[in-house]
Amino acid sequence: MMPSEPGGLALGPALAVGLGLPLVLLVMTEAIQVAGRRGHPVAGPLRWTRNWFMPVLALVLFLRVAVGLPGSSLPVRLAETVLWIFLAAGALNYINSLVFEAAAVGSWATRVPRLLRDLIRILLVGFAGAVVYSTVWGKDLSGALAALGVSSIVVGLALQEPLGNLFSGVMLLMERPFEVGDHIEIGDVSGEVKEINWRSVHLKAFGGLTQVVPNSVLNKEVITNYSRPRRMRMEMIEVSFSYDDAPNDVRATLLEVAAETPGVLAAPAPIAATLNFGDFGIVYRLIYRTLEDDRWPVRGELMTRIWYAARRRGLNMPYPVTVNLDYQQKGVFGRTPPRAQDLLAGLGRFPDLSGLAEHALETLDFARQEVLFREGDPLTGVLVLVRGEVSLQMGEGEAAVEIARASPGEIFGESGMYGRQASSLCAVALEDCLVVRMAPDAISQVFEKSPILAREVGQLVEARRSSAQAVRESRRKA
Secondary structure, eight states, rough: OOOOOOTSHHHHHHHHHHHHHHHHHHHHHHHHHHHHTTTTTTTHHHHHIIIIIIIHHHHHHHIIIIOOOTTHHHHHHHHHHHHHHHHHHHHHHHIIIIIIOOOOOSGGGGSSSHHHHHHHHHHHHHHHHHIIIIIIIIOOOOHHHHHHHHEEEEEHHHHHHHHHHHHHHHHHHOOOOOOOOOEETTTEEEEEEEOOOOOEEEEOOOTOOOEEEEEEHHHTEEEETSSSSSEEEEEEEEEEEHHHHHHHOOHHHHHHHHHTTOOOOOOOOEEEEEEEEEESSSSEEEEEEEEEEGHHHHHHHHHHHHHHHHHHOOOOOOOOOOOOOTTTSOOOOOOOOOHHHHHOOOOOSSOOOOOOOGEEEEEEOOTTOOOOTTTEEEOEEEEEEEOOEEEEEEEGGGEEEEEEEETTTTEEEETTTTTEEEOSSSEHHHHHHHHEEEHHHHHHHHHHHOOHHHHHHHHHHHHHHHHHHHHHHHHHHH
């Protein structure tokens, strides 16, 4: 060792610290630049270590090695206390950056609740404090622990509810009944878990509202997790139909609507059951599965399509009605729905249809995105669009190609014009539609009365046939 200066300074260690610190800082600066260019999250903790921890470490080494101050001196104790505080803070930064911020999407680290991170921070800070108190300041931990126990009783009595939430959170963390991203239901509260901390759980409820549930409440309630084992939810819909409607027909209709509704899972298959006999009709229950995220949109679409399907098939959905009847009233009570002849006459393209039989025309309602008929379905007669818009397509799903669109007043489904024939196209309602099905003998009478309409329909059918043929040729070449 080189001789000391008059003040007791060891030149060798002092030079080592003075030259080594800039060299280490230079290496760390280069590492920070490399990590920053690559976008690695360790760049932040390295920068913090360079700017704060390394200078304090150099100060401790300088006081202990170069100056030769004893560990019991006040300057050394203060410097080492700051060093341990920075060491704990740096460890927290590295754990957060390397374990959580650098974690891949969907990995276990991204699902670790915030409560566990907070507990790790508290443990590291407590460990650093114990080391500083015992090693740096030379104090006995037994006395401090005894004082801490007495003060903990006082603090525990004053903070019963926050501490109850804390320990409830620890128990939830150990049992892990749910994780961030799960959809859960707690009493009357349900939603997606967005955050788990030491005090409460934050849920994103229906409508975008945030609901905060204390951990102490979670331990007292039954928790329903809809995301385990799969993010699937069983839904039930109850609806009543008239006693005049055959139960088998009603259940078949409900199952058909469920199978056609997007978002209803095919496995497990939907179930339609006759539930009970009510005051106004027979009550049926439809049970189906859907993904949790699609719960409300699928339910709304399914309820809508049940109404349209019931209307098309003549199924009555009774409900209690209170009316006042006047015994002097003349004529039929209530509003009579428009006849199919009147609907076609309102389009302005059809001749007088008063001579047609009632059974030759049928009025049908379809909901938006419902399929009127598919390729290969047998058609008898043609359809006349009264209201809405219909897309005529070849293929289904992603492979569907639109051939044409039918507007109000146009005829489509021409495959059944001369009798029962398989459809060559698929018809999908682009919006709520009202159509009239016209029997083959009825369309023949209409064409006899209006040759102009017959010619227009023929040109329209030929244009659609040419477009369909062009699509088939392109598919064949592909």
